Amino acid sequence: MFKKKCERKHGSFIFVLFLFALLSNYEVSSARIDEPLSARQLKDGEMAIRFYDQGKYQEALSIFLKLKKQLPRNLDLLMNIGHCYDGLNDLDSAENFYRQAVKVEPKSPEPLAVLGQMLVRKGQADSARRSFTKALMLSPASPNIFFMRGNAFQAMNDHSSAAQDFRRAAALKPDYYQAWNNLGSACMSLLDNKCAIAALRATLELIPAHPIPLVNLAVTENRVCDWSRLQRRRRDLRRALRAENDAGRALVTPFHSLEFGFSPAWPSRYAARSST
Numbered sequence: 001m002f003k004k005k006c007e008r009k010h011g012s013f014i015f016v017l018f019l020f021a022l023l024s025n026y027e028v029s030s031a032r033i034d035e036p037l038s039a040r041q042l043k044d045g046e047m048a049i050r051f052y053d054q055g056k057y058q059e060a061l062s063i064f065l066k067l068k069k070q071l072p073r074n075l076d077l078l079m080n081i082g083h084c085y086d087g088l089n090d091l092d093s094a095e096n097f098y099r100q101a102v103k104v105e106p107k108s109p110e111p112l113a114v115l116g117q118m119l120v121r122k123g124q125a126d127s128a129r130r131s132f133t134k135a136l137m138l139s140p141a142s143p144n145i146f147f148m149r150g151n152a153f154q155a156m157n158d159h160s161s162a163a164q165d166f167r168r169a170a171a172l173k174p175d176y177y178q179a180w181n182n183l184g185s186a187c188m189s190l191l192d193n194k195c196a197i198a199a200l201r202a203t204l205e206l207i208p209a210h211p212i213p214l215v216n217l218a219v220t221e222n223r224v225c226d227w228s229r230l231q232r233r234r235r236d237l238r239r240a241l242r243a244e245n246d247a248g249r250a251l252v253t254p255f256h257s258l259e260f261g262f263s264p265a266w267p268s269r270y271a272a273r274s275s276t
Helices: 037-055 057-070 076-088 091-103 109-121 127-137 142-155 157-170 177-189 192-206 211-223 231-244 264-275
Strands: none
Touching: 037 076, 057 211, 076 091, 076 109, 076 211, 076 231, 109 142, 127 142, 142 157, 142 177, 142 231, 142 264, 157 177, 157 192, 177 192, 177 211, 192 211
């Protein structure tokens, strides 16, 4: 908690918008077939995997569904079908097959965790939390599942519980920059500036050029009237934003151009200069 109000002086550095972006580690895993199969089934499964990896989800799905008729309780097939539906943005069908996978292997944390991620995406954060909690009962030392459940708590505006889970994830995996970043965001929501600053500085030790934790750290340092690193933050963020612009990304420029001493036209001017 800050002890005094930071007064804005004319022309001084001030933030008017916060960026509480969560860095998520969720990716649809590559399709796989682990169970011993006949030569024909193996060939079909490998073809489906190639289609999946090429982004041809409908073609992969057709083969996986055909294989499911032969292997109706194969965990990997059920998961892969869910992944294909996910790739096709058919979230209801994906959820259905992830639930089938949970029923086939109720003692496996993976389908529970993937189901939880799907539920978060569908806006069912409390159901996702329950799924992640079940997964943690089976895999209590998984930093990824603590991270996922922390995101679910964040979606529920339970920032205190989210901070606890992000802290556990970071303790289990000290180089887990997503967990450190999201711990910083949760602490910002809790107005726990000391925690936020420590977590965001830890994030930048791991990803020093990422604009999201740079912005959030500068916001939090501004909250406690710590301007000792102001010029450094401006320099680092300018460098990060130029890198984002060069890469065709714009994570924070539209929101924070004024706060960081840019004019509103800076992105277009810099892009024009870069192209010449």
